[in-house]
Amino acid sequence: MSEAATAFANYIAKLERRGAFAGEARAALLGVPVRIRHFGAYQDIVREGERPQESCFVESGLVSRYRTLPNGSRQIVSFHLPGDMVDLQSALVIVADHGIRTHVPTVILMIAHDDILRIAAEHPSVGRAFWFDTLVDAAIFREWTVNVGRRNTRERTAHLLLEFNARFAAIGMVRDGWFDLPVTQNDLADALGITPVHMNRTMQWLRGERLIRTHSRAVLIEDMAGMVALAGFDPVYLHPEGPRSAPDGV
Amino acid sequence: MSEAATAFANYIAKLERRGAFAGEARAALLGVPVRIRHFGAYQDIVREGERPQESCFVESGLVSRYRTLPNGSRQIVSFHLPGDMVDLQSALVIVADHGIRTHVPTVILMIAHDDILRIAAEHPSVGRAFWFDTLVDAAIFREWTVNVGRRNTRERTAHLLLEFNARFAAIGMVRDGWFDLPVTQNDLADALGITPVHMNRTMQWLRGERLIRTHSRAVLIEDMAGMVALAGFDPVYLHPEGPRSAPDGV
DNA sequence: CGAAGTTTTGAGGACCTTCAAAAGTTGTGG
DNA sequence: CCACAACTTTTGAAGGTCCTCAAAACTTCG
Numbered sequence: 001m002s003e004a005a006t007a008f009a010n011y012i013a014k015l016e017r018r019g020a021f022a023g024e025a026r027a028a029l030l031g032v033p034v035r036i037r038h039f040g041a042y043q044d045i046v047r048e049g050e051r052p053q054e055s056c057f058v059e060s061g062l063v064s065r066y067r068t069l070p071n072g073s074r075q076i077v078s079f080h081l082p083g084d085m086v087d088l089q090s091a092l093v094i095v096a097d098h099g100i101r102t103h104v105p106t107v108i109l110m111i112a113h114d115d116i117l118r119i120a121a122e123h124p125s126v127g128r129a130f131w132f133d134t135l136v137d138a139a140i141f142r143e144w145t146v147n148v149g150r151r152n153t154r155e156r157t158a159h160l161l162l163e164f165n166a167r168f169a170a171i172g173m174v175r176d177g178w179f180d181l182p183v184t185q186n187d188l189a190d191a192l193g194i195t196p197v198h199m200n201r202t203m204q205w206l207r208g209e210r211l212i213r214t215h216s217r218a219v220l221i222e223d224m225a226g227m228v229a230l231a232g233f234d235p236v237y238l239h240p241e242g243p244r245s246a247p248d249g250v
Numbered sequence: 251m252s253e254a255a256t257a258f259a260n261y262i263a264k265l266e267r268r269g270a271f272a273g274e275a276r277a278a279l280l281g282v283p284v285r286i287r288h289f290g291a292y293q294d295i296v297r298e299g300e301r302p303q304e305s306c307f308v309e310s311g312l313v314s315r316y317r318t319l320p321n322g323s324r325q326i327v328s329f330h331l332p333g334d335m336v337d338l339q340s341a342l343v344i345v346a347d348h349g350i351r352t353h354v355p356t357v358i359l360m361i362a363h364d365d366i367l368r369i370a371a372e373h374p375s376v377g378r379a380f381w382f383d384t385l386v387d388a389a390i391f392r393e394w395t396v397n398v399g400r401r402n403t404r405e406r407t408a409h410l411l412l413e414f415n416a417r418f419a420a421i422g423m424v425r426d427g428w429f430d431l432p433v434t435q436n437d438l439a440d441a442l443g444i445t446p447v448h449m450n451r452t453m454q455w456l457r458g459e460r461l462i463r464t465h466s467r468a469v470l471i472e473d474m475a476g477m478v479a480l481a482g483f484d485p486v487y488l489h490p491e492g493p494r495s496a497p498d499g500v
Numbered sequence: 501c502g503a504a505g506t507t508t509t510g511a512g513g514a515c516c517t518t519c520a521a522a523a524g525t526t527g528t529g530g
Numbered sequence: 531c532c533a534c535a536a537c538t539t540t541t542g543a544a545g546g547t548c549c550t551c552a553a554a555a556c557t558t559c560g
Contacts, residue, residue, distance in 0.1 A: 067396045070482045075400040077392045089385045092378065094494055097389055097487045113494065121378070124371035128342070131370075131381045135339045138384060139347055141391035142327045146317045148399040149443030150325040153548075184506065193399030198548055200507060216557090232320045237347045403516075434538065448516055450539060466525090 007059045007083045015129040025123035035110040039102045046100040054110040061106025076191040091116045104182040143237040148193040158231035178220045257309045257333045265379040275373035285360040289352045296350040304360040311356025317348045326441040341366045354432045393487040398443040408481035428470045
């Protein structure tokens with residue numbers, strides 16, 4: 001472990017808050033070999049169809065996962081903030097069915113799949129924590145399906161901004177209500193399944209209704225109650241409460 | 251284990267094809283207590299917001315998971331066929347963020363969360379198999395997000411029908427190209443994020459182009475190449491190849 | 501300070517929705 | 531086993547949301 005990897009230590013602490021690790025589990029995780037990689041903005045970490053040997057963890061910066069369709073359009077399926085394990089799933093899945101790329105300069109910790117699987121097998125409490133992380137991932141995907149399937153553009157945009165607000169707040173990156181969202185309207189459109197032109201008009205509408213404020217890439221939820229009502233936002237799907245604990249005797 | 255639970259035995263065999271179980275893992279799974287429940291059509295198995303104590307497995311029939319929005323519209327986020335574990339995820343997650351209901355008369359095996367977690371902890375090879383099942387789940391959710399986000403109605407519908415065809419084929423429920431899809435156009439519309447009226451017109455278009463044939467609720471992919479091209483369908487996301495195997499020494 | 505990228509504006513049109521009602525199918529009780 | 535009710539599929543027409551194409555204004559960065 002490098003002393004630079006502060007977010008990773010926080011990640012382990014978060015896993016433990018969800019359920020204490022038994023015995024030497026924490027030491028095993030803290031001792032896992034990591035490879036630090038620095039990326040610029042808009043660089044691919046994993047390309048679609050690759051067979052990565054490592055999972056990646058966001059130490060700082062911002063990354064997204066995406067799929068590109070034959071017609072060239074792109075759908076972003078998730079964003080990942082500092083402290084997120086991006087693709088634990090690739091530890092078990094052989095072929096990546098999506099790509100991962102940065103949006104801003106980003107520091108990534110690469111962890112070998114073999115190490116992840118070994119620790120999960122040797123320490124059931126860690127295996128359960130990883131599994132839970134995957135479940136929260138799946139819950140967020142479900143919510144995104146609902147979002148693009150059943151909400152109009154205004155509701156959809158409000159919902160995504162509220163998700164960002166909640167997730168940035170959870171890692172202490174909201175100050176006086178403002179958080180930095182280094183994502184272009186083009187990329188937001190790719191996440192919401194709309195065109196950049198319509199994305200722009202929707203942002204203008206949200207500002208005009210005094211629901212949000214922006215300057216440069218910073219965002220403030222100005223009217224929280226109005227936004228929550230508009231989006232039908234219920235943060236349950238982010239599962240901040242952590243997993244059910246293990247049954248007795250485990 | 252009841253002798254009636256044939257699909258469950260097949261499920262265990264499927265997990266093993268993806269990676270052999272060590273020691274007594276298979277016996278532990280086969281010996282898990284199950285509660286058999288019979289449901290009629292359109293009955294709730296789990297309501298949104300409930301805190302279930304058991305996960306459910308589809309022995310026969312068809313179920314879907316859905317979210318209902320404040321405005322009353324519904325989004326179906328997944329369908330589950332015989333042989334599917336529907337909500338392994340609920341074993342770890344406390345509050346259900348979605349509902350589960352049947353579409354036709356259905357036999358469900360209920361398995362206590364404590365038993366699932368205990369077996370996963372005691373037998374790492376089973377824990378890994380469950381984790382992988384969750385990952386495939388998440389991959390399907392991602393693909394649905396892409397589907398509703400970036401494909402038009404015709405492509406979307408073709409994609410969903412191809413997914414059904416592939417999944418029914420995998421459990422031997424396709425005969426001469428035909429499979430039974432006991433889902434109304436209303437429910438298909440809820441899965442694809444469109445209105446029932448437009449769903450109907452899209453089905454008519456697919457039939458008119460001789461891409462599919464239907465009678466009653468049976469479906470035949472008449473022009474497979476045309477459908478695959480239209481939908482941009484790549485079954486990689488269904489991950490039929492199974493997970494990466496465990497590293498040496500585990 | 502110039503170049504590249506991002507946001508904004510305008511106008512026309514396609515896709516999908518909404519509302520309403522008819523036709524067809526399935527299931528159930530008398 | 532038929533008759534009726536409930537549900538599902540189909541049709542029509544008008545309208546709104548979102549897209550496409552094109553270009554201008556604004557920002558950021560080397």
